[in-house]
Amino acid sequence: xxxxxxxxxxxxxxxxxxxxxxxxxxxxxxxxxxxxxxxxxxxxxxxxxxxxxxxxxxxxxxxxxxxxxxxxxxxxxxxxxxxxxxxxxxxxxxxxxxxxxxxxxxxxxxxxxxxxxxxxxxxxxxxxxxxxxxxxxxxxxxx
Amino acid sequence: xxxxxxxxxxxxxxxxxxxxxxxxxxxxxxxxxxxxxxxxxxxxxxxxxxxxxxxxxxxxxxxxxxxxxxxxxxxxxxxxxxxxxxxxxxxxxxxxxxxxxxxxxxxxxxxxxxxxxxxxxxxxxxxxxxxxxxxxxxxxxxxxxxxxxxxxxxxxxxxxxxxxxxxxxxxxxxxxxxxxxxxxxxxxxxxxxxxxxxxxxxxxxxxxxxxxxxxxxxxxxxxxxxxxxxxxxxxxxxxxxxxxxxxxxxxxxxxxxxxxxxxxxxxxxxxxxxxxxxxxxxxxxxxxxxxxxxxxxxxxxxxxxxxxxxxxxxxxxxxxxxxxxxxxxxxxxxxxxxxxxxxxxxxxxxxxxxxxxxxxxxxxxxxxxxxxxxxxxxxxxxxxxxxxxxxxxxxxxxxxxxxxxxxxxxxxxxxxxxxxxxxxxxxxxxxxxxxxxxxxxxxxxxxxxxxxxxxxxxxxxxxxxxxxxxxxxxxxxxxxxxxxxxxxxxxxxx
Numbered sequence: 001x002x003x004x005x006x007x008x009x010x011x012x013x014x015x016x017x018x019x020x021x022x023x024x025x026x027x028x029x030x031x032x033x034x035x036x037x038x039x040x041x042x043x044x045x046x047x048x049x050x051x052x053x054x055x056x057x058x059x060x061x062x063x064x065x066x067x068x069x070x071x072x073x074x075x076x077x078x079x080x081x082x083x084x085x086x087x088x089x090x091x092x093x094x095x096x097x098x099x100x101x102x103x104x105x106x107x108x109x110x111x112x113x114x115x116x117x118x119x120x121x122x123x124x125x126x127x128x129x130x131x132x133x134x135x136x137x138x139x140x141x142x143x
Numbered sequence: 144x145x146x147x148x149x150x151x152x153x154x155x156x157x158x159x160x161x162x163x164x165x166x167x168x169x170x171x172x173x174x175x176x177x178x179x180x181x182x183x184x185x186x187x188x189x190x191x192x193x194x195x196x197x198x199x200x201x202x203x204x205x206x207x208x209x210x211x212x213x214x215x216x217x218x219x220x221x222x223x224x225x226x227x228x229x230x231x232x233x234x235x236x237x238x239x240x241x242x243x244x245x246x247x248x249x250x251x252x253x254x255x256x257x258x259x260x261x262x263x264x265x266x267x268x269x270x271x272x273x274x275x276x277x278x279x280x281x282x283x284x285x286x287x288x289x290x291x292x293x294x295x296x297x298x299x300x301x302x303x304x305x306x307x308x309x310x311x312x313x314x315x316x317x318x319x320x321x322x323x324x325x326x327x328x329x330x331x332x333x334x335x336x337x338x339x340x341x342x343x344x345x346x347x348x349x350x351x352x353x354x355x356x357x358x359x360x361x362x363x364x365x366x367x368x369x370x371x372x373x374x375x376x377x378x379x380x381x382x383x384x385x386x387x388x389x390x391x392x393x394x395x396x397x398x399x400x401x402x403x404x405x406x407x408x409x410x411x412x413x414x415x416x417x418x419x420x421x422x423x424x425x426x427x428x429x430x431x432x433x434x435x436x437x438x439x440x441x442x443x444x445x446x447x448x449x450x451x452x453x454x455x456x457x458x459x460x461x462x463x464x465x466x467x468x469x470x471x472x473x474x475x476x477x478x479x480x481x482x483x484x485x486x487x488x489x490x491x492x493x494x495x496x497x498x499x500x501x502x503x504x505x506x507x508x509x510x511x512x513x514x515x516x517x518x519x520x521x522x523x524x525x526x527x528x529x530x531x532x533x534x535x536x537x538x539x540x541x542x543x544x545x546x547x548x549x550x551x552x553x554x555x556x557x558x559x560x561x562x563x564x565x566x567x568x569x570x571x572x573x574x575x576x577x578x579x580x581x582x583x584x585x586x587x588x589x590x591x592x593x594x595x596x597x598x599x600x601x602x603x604x605x606x607x608x609x610x611x612x613x614x615x616x617x618x619x620x621x622x623x624x625x626x627x628x629x630x631x632x633x634x635x636x637x
Contacts, residue, residue, distance in 0.1 A: 071163055071166070072163065072164060074163065075160045075161070075163035075164060078156070078157075078159075078160035079157060079160045079161070082153055082156055082157050082160070085149075085153070085204075086153070089146045089149075093206060094146060094202055094203055094204055094205065094206045095146055095149040095153070095202060095204045095205070096204045096205040097205050097206040098205065
């Protein structure tokens with residue numbers, strides 16, 4: 001799969017497609033909680049975009065381009081998600097109680113921001129990290 | 144409401160996540176995990192006191208009221224189980240420091256060890272049957288990783304069976320949950336209890352109850368679904384085999400006790416005195432026969448897990464306060480003693496390099512402490528007074544005679560005798576007899592391995608000599624769980 005001579009179309013288009021997929025995954029991530037979407041599906045889609053790039057450019061190039069330590073990313077995700085719950089404990093509320101408010105942000109207008117979004121960020125990191133860890137460890141096993 | 148209840152779940156969760164960062168350094172992992180395991184014991188001891196003072200403490204996570212949100216319920220039974228879990232986890236962890244290979248440490252042994260505890264504690268504390276499923280999965284996923292890690296041929300073959308059986312069990316579990324949801328329209332246990340009581344447990348609910356019994360029976364190694372246990376507990380290293388043997392099957396048994404005292408208690412003649420008692424009898428008898436026929440240290444102990452799980456379920460099946468109290472006492476006793484025996488088997492294996500008892504002999508001369516620790520744990524398991532095994536079997540069998548359950552009580556007595564025979568077989572082969580050890584093996588010291596075992600053996604003695612207060616406590620728990628309105632009122636606040 002590395003350096004096939006006639007994958008020109010693939011290599012050119014993938015740059016475009018990856019950007020679209022990642023953008024859509026970010027959209028899904030933010031639309032979550034009260035509408036379809038959220039950290040899990042957003043993270044899965046991001047992982048797909050990264051995977052397609054791995055498929056086209058090969059592990060060596062991609063490891064250099066995106067030097068993430070995916071097991072660490074999983075762990076950070078777990079800690080962020082668990083930490084969100086602890087914030088509410090610190091204020092004397094039950095574990096995982098969510099807080100939200102409406103903010104005026106330029107360009108976007110009125111936006112609802114919740115602490116559940118931070119929890120979702122943890123889920124997002126966890127899903128990207130674990131999906132990539134699974135697949136990369138299988139890939140590395142092969143070579 | 145108390146946020147402290149989340150600690151037995153969230154604390155090992157965070158520690159597990161943090162440990163991933165230190166996977167390269169075995170020393171940092173040992174320091175962090177050792178301190179946290181001891182902290183866990185402190186936390187759970189405090190929670191046990193809290194539960195004893197307030198009876199039932201609940202936490203509505205995310206501030207969503209029951210029965211809509213996910214709630215955690217800490218009653219005396221759950222608190223006791225969490226306490227024992229953390230003690231066992233700490234013991235096995237310190238034992239693992241001396242026996243586990245560097246390679247396993249590098250491949251995330253400690254993080255998954257803590258994730259396993261997250262699952263176990265979560266299963267004890269949750270008040271929601273779907274969440275019970277989720278925590279079972281957390282526990283099982285961690286156990287798959289721990290059991291497979293190392294990757295020898297035998298291990299892969301046996302853990303494959305373990306994984307397949309448990310995935311099948313989980314599929315049945317989710318079906319049973321869907322089923323009970325379609326009948327009652329709720330998955331909150333207290334709400335379930337209330338609604339099943341309203342419709343007075345018709346036939347369809349009893350069928351679902353039996354389905355749940357099969358699911359938890361497969362996880363708890365009950366007849367006829369125990370065949371996976373002896374082989375899959377043989378593969379992993381001693382520290383893990385001890386933790387699994389002491390802990391994992393008991394989560395299934397806990398779930399059976401919880402469901403059949405809280406929700407499905409309206410048809411005791413069919414479910415409790417029929418199915419559960421029958422399954423208990425066969426489990427005890429076949430388990431102990433397996434143990435008598437084996438000549439491998441770890442295998443004998445694994446078969447004994449099966450036979451002893453039978454006693455606990457028998458106590459539930461007889462279904463009087465005395466019997467249930469006996470079952471709870473038995474769980475406590477079994478978890479300590481079984482873990483101690485597995486760890487002692489591990490220490491013996493470290494000295495002799497084998498688990499075949501025919502190849503060992505004469506350890507009593509070079510390892511007196513090891514020998515007598517084993518002796519205490521072994522006769523305690525067989526049920527010799529004044530150790531804990533006697534005082535836990537006595538109320539169960541007594542209640543059996545009181546209720547006219549002659550057959551099962553006779554089986555229980557016979558199994559006690561056979562247990563003694565197989566324990567003495569180990570003792571005779573491994574510790575007595577002529578010395579078959581080499582010079583180097585004779586001079587080997589395993590003191591660092593005996594220190595984590597010592598508290599467990601001590602607990603077995605304490606549980607025997609302090610039987611009176613501990614039995615009063617078990618009876619208190621039994622009376623509490625046999626009166627489901629305590630639980631329901633605490634959760635639904637009526």
